[in-house]
Amino acid sequence: MTKPIDLYAMAYQDRSDRVRWLLEEMNVPYTNHFLKKKDGEMNTPEYRKLNPMGRVPTIVDGDIVLHESAAICLYLADRYSYGKLAPKMDDVKLRAEYTKWMVFSVGSLEAVIARMFTHVNTPEESAVTYKYVKEQSEFFKLVLNPVLEKQDYILESGFSAADIMLAAVIPGAHDYLVKGNPPLERYMERMKARPAAIKVKVFE
Template structure:
């Protein structure tokens, strides 16, 4: 078990939240390295050497450096939670679904959530953005609800890193995904009650 894992981040509730949550589920010790954007700490030569994009999170695990939250969680689950928090490769069907949901969380869901913070400069633009988010979340509910109506977690095999990725993003679209929608509401209640999520200060 390693004790040299570092998470470079700006706050507990930035995209490092899912990384920290996964580490807590795995029982791995880690160190948070909080950076201040206003002080230029994302743009220092030392940090840019770790992450040329100058963004967070970045994970350092001994000599291994990974950025992008989904990439970090895929790495951690495979290295330290293989067969427990991620399906084994030989379980092709579950592994395929796991990969799908890990990438859906950022590639589809979080892209929609992010629009609410970047396309709201005027009342007109805000109205268009919210209409788009509502439309997309209607599609997401059609995808997620049938699964969460019949099982507790996104994979039939049980809780996994894919739930961590989804659980960290869904609240950003709470009015459109959770409000008045028991399948996702109950799913989030289960995730928010997990001791590791509480320790990681995700919510």
């Protein structure tokens, strides 16, 4: 790496939070570029060349341009913390678990949570949305609780990029998934105490 990674975002607590947290855990230099959507900074020709959808986060790492937070974290962990925050490919079982949780965090968990920001335009719509999130959270507990009852991190090998991805998403469903649920409460306390997460304001 010849220069710091460029990280494009809107704010600390958007989907760039997990990318920034991972970079801090790995001590990889980066530069924040905060874009103002209301000023059209996500819709300029220059930014659209980096991310045709005009969304965040996006990173530029040398000649690598990448968007989608999970893809970014998978790439960064493999490139800069392979065998530490990203299990090695030859550890087939552990790598499979790691990939599962990385995908679960955005493909299952965040996909449900996102509804609370888009399907709440009327009281009736809000009621349906919150009922749906509450119901889905019970399914999420079926896979998360057994793991976090027996170990501190989502992988038996210890802290990894999968924890960053998961813990950054979970707060969106805190009242349904974490509150009154000891395994998740303890897990989130551990994640919130990590110096790198505190430094980049993931949970503020």
